[in-house]
Amino acid sequence: NAGVMQNPRHLVRRRGQEARLRCSPMKGHSHVYWYRQLPEEGLKFMVYLQKENIIDESGMPKERFSAEFPKEGPSILRIQQVVRGDSAAYFCASSPPRTDGSIQYFGAGTRLSVL
Amino acid sequence: SQKIEQNSEALNIQEGKTATLTCNYTNYSPAYLQWYRQDPGRGPVFLLLIRENEKEKRKERLKVTFDTTLKQSLFHITASQPADSATYLCALVSVGSQGNLIFGKGTKLSVKP
Numbered sequence: 390n391a392g393v394m395q396n397p398r399h400l401v402r403r404r405g406q407e408a409r410l411r412c413s414p415m416k417g418h419s420h421v422y423w424y425r426q427l428p429e430e431g432l433k434f435m436v437y438l439q440k441e442n443i444i445d446e447s448g449m450p451k452e453r454f455s456a457e458f459p460k461e462g463p464s465i466l467r468i469q470q471v472v473r474g475d476s477a478a479y480f481c482a483s484s485p486p487r488t489d490g491s492i493q494y495f496g497a498g499t500r501l502s503v504l
Numbered sequence: 505s506q507k508i509e510q511n512s513e514a515l516n517i518q519e520g521k522t523a524t525l526t527c528n529y530t531n532y533s534p535a536y537l538q539w540y541r542q543d544p545g546r547g548p549v550f551l552l553l554i555r556e557n558e559k560e561k562r563k564e565r566l567k568v569t570f571d572t573t574l575k576q577s578l579f580h581i582t583a584s585q586p587a588d589s590a591t592y593l594c595a596l597v598s599v600g601s602q603g604n605l606i607f608g609k610g611t612k613l614s615v616k617p
Contacts, residue, residue: 437603498547
């Protein structure tokens, strides 16, 4: 049973380009969360999605960032017109429906570097 | 303001000793508090969960306590081993939230042989 798969593991972009980060949840999991970890900072919640629905995006920056979890395929976190401050590790986590205590299973992360 | 703090950035102990890590929170009402382990270059891995109405939870060499009066959780690793060296994160799920985790910055534990 494969775990949460994130790709790419490393992504390098120049300022102004777009970054697309992909996350395939564990089999049977319908809830996906995205977190960002800046250097020397803790993990910060960004967005919580279920299939075709954004449930909570209170942690998402208002501009340039968007997320989706389509009926088919992985969840995508999209960052438009990247800036140096977007450089961070982005983690995706998934959980099954009716989860007790919100235990989440994390992927290995995508490390975004903006030049 | 709301804060979740892990008091030590780093903790160094000798193999065989008990490691005790602290997590304090301010202005949150946690429904659950969780502990995760994170190794360099990897994602967090769930270890233990404790509910607001529970005082203590154990799993093998791990023990978590939760004191809602002190607003504190303690995480213990007994008979520590070098393989326990990692960063340990506490995270809470707030009452009424959608389930997103609020993380502390972590404590980096080093167990010396």
